[in-house]
Amino acid sequence: MHHTRLLTFGVPLLAGALALTACGSRDEGDGKAGTGGAGTTVTIGFDAPLSKDLAAVGLGMKNSAELAVKQANADKLVPGVTFRLAAKDDQATPNIGQQNAAAFVADPAVIGVVGAYNSSVSAAMRSTFHDARMVQVSGANTAATLTQGADYKAAPERQYDNYFRTISTDAVAAPVMARYFYEDLKVKKIATVDDKKTYGTGIVENFKDAYEKLGGKVVIHQSINPDESDYAAVVNSVRSSGAQGVFYGGEYPQAGPLKKQLVAAGFEGPMGGGDALKDDALVSLAGAEAADGVCAHSDGAPIDSLDSAKSFVSAYKAAGYSEPYGVFGAYVYDATTALIKAVAGAVEKNGGKTGDITQLRPKAVEAMQDVAFEGATGKVGFDEYGDSVNQVISVNCVKDGAWKNGVKIVTVD
Structure with a gap:
């Protein structure tokens, strides 16, 4: 643990x-x-x-x-x-x-x-x-x-x-995001979405396990095709699920458009994700206004x-x-x-x-x-697995169209 x-x-x-x-x-x-x-x-x-x-x-x-x-x-x-x-x-x-x-x-x-x-x-x-x-x-x-x-x-x-x-690893970082969403953002019901890749499915699994242990409920899980750009079916399912937020397992080229389409459909909850979301390009892909409320972890302090x-x-x-x-x-x-x-x-x-x-x-x-x-x-x-011995995780969020780094910084023991 x-x-x-x-x-x-x-x-x-x-x-x-x-x-x-x-x-x-x-x-x-x-x-x-x-x-x-x-x-x-x-x-x-x-x-x-x-x-x-x-x-x-x-x-x-x-x-x-x-x-x-x-x-x-x-x-x-x-x-x-x-x-x-x-x-x-x-x-x-x-x-x-x-x-x-x-x-x-x-x-x-x-x-x-x-x-x-x-x-x-x-x-x-x-x-x-x-x-x-x-x-x-x-x-x-x-x-x-x-x-x-x-x-x-x-x-x-x-x-x-x-x-x-x-x-x-995601097993270290995803639980930090789960706790941030559940305790800091007060999101008690969430939708998870992945891109079917090793990274995306893995981080969603780690987030889900930690989030549910805290008492949160994953109300729906969906997957997107990263080669496509129209996520209407996923967006509609998330919007009608009663979710208060979304956790996305994937990378910024798809996360930006997904957040943009969610906002356009009237979904106002925050979006979380891993370090592959944390790129300035996400803001431009989603649009400065729609990108607000995206939070992603990154390794180490800023x-x-x-x-x-x-x-x-x-x-x-x-x-x-x-x-x-x-x-x-x-x-x-x-x-x-x-x-x-x-x-x-x-x-x-x-x-x-x-x-x-x-x-x-x-x-x-x-x-x-x-x-x-x-x-x-x-x-x-x-360590004995070849993993990094330095396990500090930052939570970073988009506010007013720009990433605010180190909103929360956690050392994992």
């Missing part, structure tokens, strides 16, 4: 921050694995949706990973090694993600992969990376099943010892409130990226840094040489489990 306690900004959240330096230029290198010593180039793979609906969030994640690589090179974090980032676009599609995973494994210069964004995509990639004994680390996946299995509530069991994440993140935020702005780092950027930055630190540990165990990168991969997996440092998001480290 998880217990929660409210945090305030007057209490130090986490001591110490990861020291960051000015960005160095990224040496793309030749993409070939070296044999140790000066000039060795090691590739870090990156996978996320870099086109279509989720491109904005994916590109912010990619930029954050690139920033970590630049800084590792500038700081000579691994003596004699230059890192390069090789990014692939999975288009939020599991089949493409699996193809990308196979391509990363086949590249003898790739030591590990940061990604994916979608839990369903990572589910399709994991076995490929595991068979290759290659680290996979995500700063965005939240489905609890990825690390603890289908029976994670009753009998959690680690699924893959090479898979890690720097972000909390990044701009953390002393540990100031250097990351400053360096990201200085780099001149055209896309914002978004809700996942700092977690991807820390995930990339964690992988680089694991490589440092693996090289050290290998006598200070990289050698054959494919042979170094298992050593990086072993080293990753022991990685621990103060990152942009605070304490970075992994």
